[in-house]
Amino acid sequence: MLESERAVASQEVSESVLDYLARQSELDVLRFITCGSVDDGKSTLIGRLLYDSKLIFEDQLKALEFDSRKFGTQGREIDLALLVDGLAAEREQGITIDVAYRYFATEGRKFIVADTPGHEQYTRNMATGASTASLAVILVDARNGVVTQTRRHSCICALLGIRHVLLAVNKMDAVAWDRAAFEAIEEQYAAFAAEIGLANVYSVPLSALKGDNVLARSSHMPWYEGPTLLSHLEQIDTATDSVEMPFRLPVQWVNRPDSTFRGYAGTIASGRVGVGESIAVLPGGRTAKVERIVAGVDEHDDAIAGEAVTITLDREIDVSRGDVIAAAVARPESSDQVQATVIWMSENHLLPGRSYLLKTTNRIVGASVTEIKGRIDVHTLQRDAAKVLELNEIGICNLSLDAQVAFDAYGENRTTGSFVLIDRVSHETVAAGMIDFGLRRAQNIHWQAVDVDKTVRAQQKQQTPRILWFTGLSGSGKSTIANALERELLAAGRHTYLLDGDNVRHGLNRDLGFTDADRVENIRRVGEVAKLMLDAGLIVLVSFISPFRAEREMVRKMVGEGEFVEIFVDTPLDVCEARDPKGLYGRARAGEIKNFTGLDSPYEAPEDAELTLDTTTLSAEAAARRVLGFLDD
Amino acid sequence: MRHLSHLKRLEAESIHIMREVVAECRHPVMLYSIGKDSSVMLRLAMKAFHPAKPPFPLLHVDTTWKFREMIQFRDSVAAELGLDLIVHINQEGLDQQIGPFTHGSSVHTDVMKTQALRQVLDQYGFDAAFGGARRDEEKSRAKERIFSFRTSNHQWDPKQQRPELWNIYNTRVGPGESMRVFPLSNWTELDIWQYIYVEDIPIVPLYFAAPRPVVQRDGTLIMVDDDRMPLAPGEVAEMRQVRFRTLGCYPLTGAMESGATTLPEIISEMLVAQNSEREGRVIDHDGEASMEKKKREGYF
Numbered sequence: 001m002l003e004s005e006r007a008v009a010s011q012e013v014s015e016s017v018l019d020y021l022a023r024q025s026e027l028d029v030l031r032f033i034t035c036g037s038v039d040d041g042k043s044t045l046i047g048r049l050l051y052d053s054k055l056i057f058e059d060q061l062k063a064l065e066f067d068s069r070k071f072g073t074q075g076r077e078i079d080l081a082l083l084v085d086g087l088a089a090e091r092e093q094g095i096t097i098d099v100a101y102r103y104f105a106t107e108g109r110k111f112i113v114a115d116t117p118g119h120e121q122y123t124r125n126m127a128t129g130a131s132t133a134s135l136a137v138i139l140v141d142a143r144n145g146v147v148t149q150t151r152r153h154s155c156i157c158a159l160l161g162i163r164h165v166l167l168a169v170n171k172m173d174a175v176a177w178d179r180a181a182f183e184a185i186e187e188q189y190a191a192f193a194a195e196i197g198l199a200n201v202y203s204v205p206l207s208a209l210k211g212d213n214v215l216a217r218s219s220h221m222p223w224y225e226g227p228t229l230l231s232h233l234e235q236i237d238t239a240t241d242s243v244e245m246p247f248r249l250p251v252q253w254v255n256r257p258d259s260t261f262r263g264y265a266g267t268i269a270s271g272r273v274g275v276g277e278s279i280a281v282l283p284g285g286r287t288a289k290v291e292r293i294v295a296g297v298d299e300h301d302d303a304i305a306g307e308a309v310t311i312t313l314d315r316e317i318d319v320s321r322g323d324v325i326a327a328a329v330a331r332p333e334s335s336d337q338v339q340a341t342v343i344w345m346s347e348n349h350l351l352p353g354r355s356y357l358l359k360t361t362n363r364i365v366g367a368s369v370t371e372i373k374g375r376i377d378v379h380t381l382q383r384d385a386a387k388v389l390e391l392n393e394i395g396i397c398n399l400s401l402d403a404q405v406a407f408d409a410y411g412e413n414r415t416t417g418s419f420v421l422i423d424r425v426s427h428e429t430v431a432a433g434m435i436d437f438g439l440r441r442a443q444n445i446h447w448q449a450v451d452v453d454k455t456v457r458a459q460q461k462q463q464t465p466r467i468l469w470f471t472g473l474s475g476s477g478k479s480t481i482a483n484a485l486e487r488e489l490l491a492a493g494r495h496t497y498l499l500d501g502d503n504v505r506h507g508l509n510r511d512l513g514f515t516d517a518d519r520v521e522n523i524r525r526v527g528e529v530a531k532l533m534l535d536a537g538l539i540v541l542v543s544f545i546s547p548f549r550a551e552r553e554m555v556r557k558m559v560g561e562g563e564f565v566e567i568f569v570d571t572p573l574d575v576c577e578a579r580d581p582k583g584l585y586g587r588a589r590a591g592e593i594k595n596f597t598g599l600d601s602p603y604e605a606p607e608d609a610e611l612t613l614d615t616t617t618l619s620a621e622a623a624a625r626r627v628l629g630f631l632d633d
Numbered sequence: 634m635r636h637l638s639h640l641k642r643l644e645a646e647s648i649h650i651m652r653e654v655v656a657e658c659r660h661p662v663m664l665y666s667i668g669k670d671s672s673v674m675l676r677l678a679m680k681a682f683h684p685a686k687p688p689f690p691l692l693h694v695d696t697t698w699k700f701r702e703m704i705q706f707r708d709s710v711a712a713e714l715g716l717d718l719i720v721h722i723n724q725e726g727l728d729q730q731i732g733p734f735t736h737g738s739s740v741h742t743d744v745m746k747t748q749a750l751r752q753v754l755d756q757y758g759f760d761a762a763f764g765g766a767r768r769d770e771e772k773s774r775a776k777e778r779i780f781s782f783r784t785s786n787h788q789w790d791p792k793q794q795r796p797e798l799w800n801i802y803n804t805r806v807g808p809g810e811s812m813r814v815f816p817l818s819n820w821t822e823l824d825i826w827q828y829i830y831v832e833d834i835p836i837v838p839l840y841f842a843a844p845r846p847v848v849q850r851d852g853t854l855i856m857v858d859d860d861r862m863p864l865a866p867g868e869v870a871e872m873r874q875v876r877f878r879t880l881g882c883y884p885l886t887g888a889m890e891s892g893a894t895t896l897p898e899i900i901s902e903m904l905v906a907q908n909s910e911r912e913g914r915v916i917d918h919d920g921e922a923s924m925e926k927k928k929r930e931g932y933f
Contacts, residue, residue: 017897100775131798257685296680308648427805
């Protein structure tokens with residue numbers, strides 16, 4: 001409020017403060033965000049708005065004069081930035097490090113300002129401020145024009161659904177109030193804004209430090225005929241007409257004081273609702289009619305977007321916290337698979353496959369990112385490829401949820417289209433998400449199985465997952481070598497698992513015999529198990545006679561290029577028979593065992609094994625070292 | 634097309650916050666300080682859960698130095714609304730006879746208010762406590778979250794505060810950790826007065842001007858509310874027409890000379906006021922970044 005307006009207000013009190021209060025209570029509110037690079041003068045601008053609208057009290061001014069001498073950057077003048085740089089830490093550093101909210105009012109409007117930092121690493125704060133704002137004031141330094149930070153901030157505003165931008169070309173005093181300089185920046189920004197889909201852009205040349213074109217018109221720039229910054233803020237119509245959108249009431253809490261009342265409490269996210277109207281409850285789609293609308297202690301015939309209400313229905317249907325009550329004729333989507341734009345806000349990067357808690361406006365479910373489809377360059381909104389998301393990066397992700405949730409696309413409804421991700425252990429808020437659309441389940445599961453998980457798990461284990469497939473006759477030394485190798489790998493910090501033919505036949509494959517068909521099935525199953533373990537990021541050692549080339553090739557084709565390593569343990573039959581560690585050859589020769597490989601069942605030696613180990617010349621340890629050597633290459 | 638006024642939006646936002654806490658937190662409590670902000674917060678709670686009663690108790694941390702009229706008001710409000718009221722006094726502090734005159738404002742506030750609050754929160758195991766603080770009150774409050782995370786030692790660490798986007802609030806805490814929740818974060822002092830006026834909310838009579846016995850201390854008018862106030866030899870309390878802009882412990886709360894005996898008069902005085910509302914509080918001036926320091930220690 002201007003000082004003159006305060007005076008007017010005070011006169012009115014003696015006449016009728018009631019009129020004044022009535023007018024004030026009818027005002028609407030504009031929430032806006034200010035953004036710009038370090039030193040563009042954001043804090044100074046907000047300080048100027050508060051100072052010029054006389055919202056600085058004398059005691060604060062006194063403290064400010066004291067602080068200006070101690071911390072100020074404006075010499076003997078009052079440093080307005082100190083009014084808004086709150087925390088001790090940031091005053092020492094001279095930069096704003098968090099989101100601060102300021103409040104001021106004029107005769108025409110009330111304002112809530114989110115002041116956000118310009119530093120690149122604090123993107124998450126900007127997104128936070130932008131999430132509740134309907135307009136952005138983007139500051140540029142008239143000497144520098146549109147810089148990287150300007151692009152970044154504009155893109156974040158566009159992503160978060162801000163439709164109105166005021167480009168404040170600040171520090172005009174430093175370019176001698178030059179019209180051409182202003183117009184060049186205005187043109188440069190207009191072109192960029194069009195590229196990223198920001199439609200409503202206005203520009204104002206100003207000096208926050210001197211106060212030109214902030215509240216009062218500048219005498220230095222008679223060539224500028226548009227409104228001042230404050231008149232813009234008072235006049236811009238940002239109403240997205242959320243009242244005209246389809247009715248949505250996310251149910252926060254079920255109110256059941258006694259058996260006679262069962263109400264569903266929540267804040268109307270969009271649209272309006274009236275008594276007697278048909279609604280549907282999502283997910284699920286149960287329908288009913290609205291019986292009563294309770295707002296505070298009063299009952300109403302209808303209610304509109306923004307009101308916190310409690311409604312009752314004309315019949316008993318199952319409605320819980322987390323459901324969305326919607327217009328029966330225009331329902332939200334329901335799905336447990338969505339694609340969303342995700343802003344990563346944690347020092348620990350996004351791990352696809354890890355389970356997080358996903359919180360919508362009224363519900364918490366378990367959720368994991370199944371795929372990062374791309375990363376958004378916040379200077380252009382162009383997409384590039386990425387396998388992880390780090391702090392302050394923005395990605396397009398597929399998510400899989402533990403339960404169906406009702407939602408709208410964020411572009412259509414900011415309240416029912418948004419969510420945050422919460423770490424299950426630290427409970428920190430790690431991401432903000434905006435739903436693009438729902439996915440069909442199969443579409444998404446597909447990705448879960450084949451791509452992302454293996455890579456990330458392997459990265460986590462810092463190794464290349466492989467299947468080391470030992471083939472050879474019974475008694476050739478496969479298991480002995482595999483054992484020795486696994487010990488070496490373990491000692492080297494690798495994550496391994498050894499699948500041994502005999503052991504697997506006691507469990508998974510105990511229904512299989514030794515016919516050719518069973519031998520094929522035996523290898524198929526072991527191949528699938530090895531593949532899952534490969535997917536888990538392990539180095540899998542398989543010690544199986546696996547006599548047929550076709551099955552070994554089948555397994556090779558089940559996995560990726562280079563992941564299947566065939567190791568032929570080449571020991572002549574007579575050597576194996578002489579070793580006969582389990583007495584099997586003896587029993588087979590005596591006719592007690594049928595279909596014994598090498599005797600009455602064939603063994604097809606590999607033709608292109610990656611490695612051949614001659615156990616007549618190598619000890620098991622030496623053979624294991626040969627495999628290690630191969631892996632290191 | 635109907636639109637929602639500023640005040641209606643603020644009301645809805647506060648109600649949304651309270652419902653979210655009740656839906657998600659195990660054991661919430663509402664800090665009731667008896668002041669005008671608490672009165673508004675309480676009215677909002679009555680609305681948020683109507684026709685049910687607010688499903689949490691009220692808690693008053695009594696330093697034993699509050700104005701007598703505050704205590705009367707507190708008890709009558711709780712009785713009239715039929716709400717559970719927990720009153721906690723730091724017994725150790727009482728045993729040591731801690732008081733603002735003998736120990737100074739900062740020791741008194743620390744022991745009887747900050748420590749007392751920690752004691753009672755621990756005693757009942759509350760995981761969420763509503764407070765009536767507003768962001769426009771003081772610079773370090775401007776960056777406070779609506780859901781303010783506190784460690785198991787009740788400490789506030791600016792680095793550990795969680796980003797708050799849209800109207801989605803992360804209420805998750807680990808064992809022993811808690812949340813201070815500020816449903817009035819976005820209200821200004823004028824909004825509070827307007828709402829009290831529009832809703833006809835009862836407030837402690839001390840907010841209205843009346844003849845009261847006061848003495849001058851360091852340029853501040855202090856009301857002599859009981860005989861614990863030490864008077865200098867020959868010093869006599871004089872009756873002056875005063876009111877209070879904020880309420881706390883009477884020895885630490887400055888009165889202002891005023892003729893405002895009605896709400897419109899209070900609001901009109903506020904509109905032309907030259908000093909911010911916290912100026913009447915002695916503890917805010919205890920040094921650079923004083924409020925921030927207190928918050929780190931667990932003050933509201």
